[in-house]
Amino acid sequence: MTNQAPRFWRSIPQRYNLSGTHCTCCNEYFFPPRNLCPNCRRGAHMEEYTFKGTGTVITFTTIYNATEDFERLTPYNLAIIQLDEGPKITGQIVSSSANVKIGMRVKAVFRILGKEGEKGIIYYGTKFAPIIEPSCSEKGGR
Amino acid sequence: MRSVSIIGAGCTKFGERWDVSLRDMIAEAGVMAIEDAEITGEQIDALFVGNMSGGRFIEQEHIGALIADCAGLSRLHLPSTRVEAACASGGLALRQAVLAVASGYNDIVIAAGVEKMTDVSSGTAADALASAADREWECFFGATFPALYAMIAKLHMRRYGTTSKQMAQVAVKNHHHACMNPIAQYHMEITVDDVFKSPMVADPLHILDCSPISDGAAALVLAPTEMAKKFSEEPIKIIGSAQASDTLALHDRRDLTTLDATVYAGRAAFAQAGIEPRAVDVAEVHDCFTIAEILAIEDLGFVEKGQGGKATAEGMTALQGSLPVNTSGGLKACGHPVGATGIKQACEIVLQLRGKAGKRQVDEAEIGLAHNVGGSGGTALVHIFSR
Numbered sequence: 001m002t003n004q005a006p007r008f009w010r011s012i013p014q015r016y017n018l019s020g021t022h023c024t025c026c027n028e029y030f031f032p033p034r035n036l037c038p039n040c041r042r043g044a045h046m047e048e049y050t051f052k053g054t055g056t057v058i059t060f061t062t063i064y065n066a067t068e069d070f071e072r073l074t075p076y077n078l079a080i081i082q083l084d085e086g087p088k089i090t091g092q093i094v095s096s097s098a099n100v101k102i103g104m105r106v107k108a109v110f111r112i113l114g115k116e117g118e119k120g121i122i123y124y125g126t127k128f129a130p131i132i133e134p135s136c137s138e139k140g141g142r
Numbered sequence: 143m144r145s146v147s148i149i150g151a152g153c154t155k156f157g158e159r160w161d162v163s164l165r166d167m168i169a170e171a172g173v174m175a176i177e178d179a180e181i182t183g184e185q186i187d188a189l190f191v192g193n194m195s196g197g198r199f200i201e202q203e204h205i206g207a208l209i210a211d212c213a214g215l216s217r218l219h220l221p222s223t224r225v226e227a228a229c230a231s232g233g234l235a236l237r238q239a240v241l242a243v244a245s246g247y248n249d250i251v252i253a254a255g256v257e258k259m260t261d262v263s264s265g266t267a268a269d270a271l272a273s274a275a276d277r278e279w280e281c282f283f284g285a286t287f288p289a290l291y292a293m294i295a296k297l298h299m300r301r302y303g304t305t306s307k308q309m310a311q312v313a314v315k316n317h318h319h320a321c322m323n324p325i326a327q328y329h330m331e332i333t334v335d336d337v338f339k340s341p342m343v344a345d346p347l348h349i350l351d352c353s354p355i356s357d358g359a360a361a362l363v364l365a366p367t368e369m370a371k372k373f374s375e376e377p378i379k380i381i382g383s384a385q386a387s388d389t390l391a392l393h394d395r396r397d398l399t400t401l402d403a404t405v406y407a408g409r410a411a412f413a414q415a416g417i418e419p420r421a422v423d424v425a426e427v428h429d430c431f432t433i434a435e436i437l438a439i440e441d442l443g444f445v446e447k448g449q450g451g452k453a454t455a456e457g458m459t460a461l462q463g464s465l466p467v468n469t470s471g472g473l474k475a476c477g478h479p480v481g482a483t484g485i486k487q488a489c490e491i492v493l494q495l496r497g498k499a500g501k502r503q504v505d506e507a508e509i510g511l512a513h514n515v516g517g518s519g520g521t522a523l524v525h526i527f528s529r
Contacts, residue, residue: 032279059300059398061292062345063284067272068265070284078289078344080393088393090280097345102300113283125283 015125018051018108020087029085053108054131055083062097069114081106081128092127105131143244147370147377148527150179150363151492153485156477157327159357164200164258165212167359171482172213172254175361179373183215187248189222190238192231192255193481196224198270200258209254228274229430231255232360232484233385233514233523239364240383240525249366255486256359257479267355271480274517276391288352288431290392290518292344295433298399299346301448304436306346308451310337312432313350313474315460320471322502323490327356327477351432356477360485362492376496381509382411382526392518401515403522404441408513411524412443415509419443422526423507424494425465426487428515429472435459438513439467442524461502469494469502484514488525495529 013019020031023046026039031051037044060079063070070076077093077100093100094111106128113125152174154167162170168191176183193205202208206224210216227234232255239253259267272281275290298304314334320326337350363373370377386406389395396402412419419442427442429435436450444465445453453459459467470476470490473483491510493499510527 059293059297061289061296061347062342063286063289063292064341064345065288065343065349066284066286067269067281069269070286071265073284076284078284078293080293080398090285090391090393091283102297127283 016110018053018083018126020049020051021046022049029083029087031083031087031089051083051085051108055081055106055128057093057100057102057104057106058082058088059102060093060100079128094127094129099130107131144246145367146240146243146364146380147367148362148380148488148492149365149370149374149377150175150177150181151361151489152178153325153360153489154358155325156356156358156479156486158260160260162357164196164202164256164359165208167258167357168209168254168256169212171256171359171361172209172252175252175363179363181250181363181373183213183218185250186215186218186220186252187250188242189220189252189254190235190242191222191224191481192226192233192235192484193224194226194228194231194257195270195273195480198262198273199267200261205256209256227521228516229428229478229480230484230514230516230521230523231481232486233512233525234484234521236362236484236488236525237383237385237523239362240380243364243366249369251364252361253364253485254359254361255482255484257481258357259355259479260357264355274520279391280393286344287518288347289344291431291433292347293392294398294437294518295346295431298433298436301399302451304448304451306338307334308455309346309351309432309436310334311454312429312435313337315454316429316468316472316474319461319469319502320475322500323471323476326471326475327354328471328475347431347433353430353473353478356479358477358479358482358486360482360489362485362488378492378495379528380525381528382415382524384408384410384414385521385523386410387521388519390517390520395519399437400447401437401441401519401522403519404438404513404515404524407522407524408442411526415526415528417509417526421509422465422511423509424469424491424504425467425511425513426470426472426490427467427513429468429474430478430515432474434515435467435472442511442513461504466504469499469504484512484523487512487514488527491527495527
């Protein structure tokens with residue numbers, strides 16, 4: 001996506017936050033945001049909604065051979081994550097590939113997504129990290 | 143609506159064609175199809191050509207006018223239209239031609255497909271192909287095309303017990319078929335072990351689970367069935383033609399292990415043809431990755447959902463099996479010049495139904511099917527043919 005900054009930065013609010021929409025008529029959540037509910041069409045009542053950022057890995061892969069923009073990251077994990085509110089999204093999992101499992105719980109984190117070359121602009125967005133359940137000793141407090 | 147038949151077919155050699163250009167290839171395929179149909183340029187009413195990305199691959203758009211020009215038809219000023227649906231561009235060109243003839247608007251129509259992919263680096267080609275996925279919500283986060291099919295494969299394995307070995311067997315079979323097809327990109331037998339030892343692209347897909355980057359062109363001549371016998375002794379009837387769409391992004395689909403576009407296009411095509419899937423004698427399906435052939439035979443109704451891997455391992459889809467699939471070698475081994483693929487699939491079915499497929503001939507094939515997918519399933523086309 002080198003030299004294509006305007007196209008990808010236009011939708012900045014959704015790039016930086018998991019902000020979408022919620023139809024209060026049918027209770028479905030949408031990410032990226034939709035202005036028209038595909039279920040209720042013109043009968044819809046849409047409101048803005050910021051997702052909690054927690055979800056579950058539905059499926060994943062480890063990419064060894066990437067396009068030029070992502071080559072420096074290989075191997076990296078890509079997954080389809082279902083957010084707890086319902087919508088599914090595609091994103092990277094920041095963890096060793098050996099740890100990624102279908103059904104694993106993850107949370108959204110804010111990370112560098114890419115750079116346009118060594119001196120080019122850096123762009124940021126959402127990746128996902130495993131939710132680490134506290135062990136018993138940690139639960140006991142210090 | 144009028145019944146439509148194929149009266150001519152032609153396909154170039156597929157592969158890394160360093161010595162020829164897109165213009166050379168489309169002219170070669172066009173002339174072959176026109177000679178096969180024994181028609182003259184003056185009899186042609188319109189042309190449709192499938193081409194995914196001339197702009198990215200050879201920095202040439204406006205492929206519609208270009209192919210009429212290359213075919214020597216410029217002075218006839220024929221309507222010539224380029225259509226695009228990513229890897230299903232060829233299938234879509236065929237459907238547009240079918241609609242033009244069926245409606246009565248045109249009589250003799252060319253359906254062609256062409257892609258010249260090896261003039262750019264493999265990185266540029268991969269990026270051009272990635273534009274068939276959702277650029278803003280998949281590729282932006284690092285998705286590649288193999289990665290999307292790898293995620294489908296991973297979930298299919300988990301849900302249905304499909305194995306890497308079963309997927310590799312798709313590649314082994316299609317390479318075996320390609321060895322019997324003179325136009326195929328690869329004339330090279332491979333083993334399951336070769337697939338496993340080849341580099342991993344996106345787990346669980348190895349490079350030998352993936353279709354290659356290819357150059358090639360193919361063309362068909364269509365006519366109303368009532369006129370077809372005037373041109374051809376062995377016209378092939380198109381008894382079903384259907385197209386369906388779905389979300390561009392894989393993650394928005396109802397079910398990640400089913401291509402609903404294939405399901406809908408398949409059902410509609412079978413309903414038009416008035417046949418059940420079991421009536422099909424030979425099929426060319428969209429095996430851009432090995433898992434994609436497994437999905438295709440399930441989603442078209444040849445086997446139950448989840449049984450595609452097992453059916454492949456048991457030999458159902460081999461040349462001697464109950465439903466030979468991808469006798470051309472498929473996208474995997476015949477090659478996948480994306481815009482040409484959908485037309486090449488129909489050319490293979492024409493050869494099979496005419497009984498002219500040589501060593502890879504399916505005995506007494508009467509009904510054939512071609513299935514072409516765009517992207518990870520945003521578009522699907524299914525055509526059914528009969529002798």
